[in-house]
Amino acid sequence: MTAKRVESWVVTDEFWQRVEPLIPARAALPKKAYVRSPGAGRPPKPARQVFEAIVYVLRTGCQWKALPKERFGSASAIHKRFLEWERAGFFEALWKAGLAEYDQMQGIAWRWQSVDGAMFKAPLAQETVGPNPTDRGKKGGSKRHLLVDGRGVPLSFIVTGANVNDGKRIDEVLSAIVVERERTPIRRSKHLCADAGYRSAEALRIIESHGYIPHVVDRRQETEAKRRQPWKKARRWVVEVCHSWFNRFRKLLVRYEKLERSFLALNHLAAAIIAYRKVPLAVNIIYG
Numbered sequence: 001m002t003a004k005r006v007e008s009w010v011v012t013d014e015f016w017q018r019v020e021p022l023i024p025a026r027a028a029l030p031k032k033a034y035v036r037s038p039g040a041g042r043p044p045k046p047a048r049q050v051f052e053a054i055v056y057v058l059r060t061g062c063q064w065k066a067l068p069k070e071r072f073g074s075a076s077a078i079h080k081r082f083l084e085w086e087r088a089g090f091f092e093a094l095w096k097a098g099l100a101e102y103d104q105m106q107g108i109a110w111r112w113q114s115v116d117g118a119m120f121k122a123p124l125a126q127e128t129v130g131p132n133p134t135d136r137g138k139k140g141g142s143k144r145h146l147l148v149d150g151r152g153v154p155l156s157f158i159v160t161g162a163n164v165n166d167g168k169r170i171d172e173v174l175s176a177i178v179v180e181r182e183r184t185p186i187r188r189s190k191h192l193c194a195d196a197g198y199r200s201a202e203a204l205r206i207i208e209s210h211g212y213i214p215h216v217v218d219r220r221q222e223t224e225a226k227r228r229q230p231w232k233k234a235r236r237w238v239v240e241v242c243h244s245w246f247n248r249f250r251k252l253l254v255r256y257e258k259l260e261r262s263f264l265a266l267n268h269l270a271a272a273i274i275a276y277r278k279v280p281l282a283v284n285i286i287y288g
């Protein structure tokens with residue numbers, strides 16, 4: 001009999017084993033007088049329960065206040081811990097840990113990297129938001145800028161307003177890679193694929209200054225090349241696949257987070273899950 005599939009928002013024991021060592025300890029608040037004896041009062045929520053609630057919000061796209069109370073308890077307490085963990089750098093650390101395990105088990109595909117930006121609606125955002133460049137009548141939106149390896153695993157992520165040109169932030173994207181690569185003396189081992197948004201002379205100069213060989217073509221040229229040579233691998237398209245992976249996390253499809261830091265934290269968690277999915281293990285630690 002086939003085992004029942006675990007829902008995409010469920011945190012498996014195998015996944016929690018990787019998350020638990022990175023959970024930040026709760027520090028005592030400065031300038032606060034603690035009058036209760038140790039152990040008195042209501043105990044804090046278990047860290048696993050908090051993490052499962054955050055994953056639930058990320059995957060289902062529900063409002064923080066709409067968290068099932070019978071399962072997770074107070075939604076405000078969950079959100080408070082979420083912000084504490086973000087301030088401690090937990091979500092970025094989890095992303096780095098996922099990349100480290102992926103690199104150890106599979107090897108990061110450094111040779112052919114791809115970069116691209118994608119816009120999405122941000123009706124409630126108060127930071128890093130701008131007018132839609134294709135329809136000024138629409139409310140403000142944001143843009144996700146991604147750098148991925150040859151398999152589409154995210155290596156760098158930044159968010160800007162929707163009206164920011166991709167080429168204007170290429171230096172920031174290439175400088176924000178969260179893991180380091182061992183230096184190689186062979187320049188031809190570092191290629192960067194991009195679309196026509198990075199075709200300006202300044203963008204090409206920045207790409208080359210980071211040690212990449214740029215491969216910048218527009219989508220029509222890519223389609224024509226694929227038609228002529230269908231056996232050749234379309235290397236740039238993996239970044240668009242990665243954008244679609246991010247959009248499967250319903251909380252990221254439309255940005256309802258007001259603050260940039262909370263939205264970044266959710267994206268870092270999504271990037272960590274994408275990286276862990278690429279780890280070749282007998283047991284799939286991430287579902288959905």
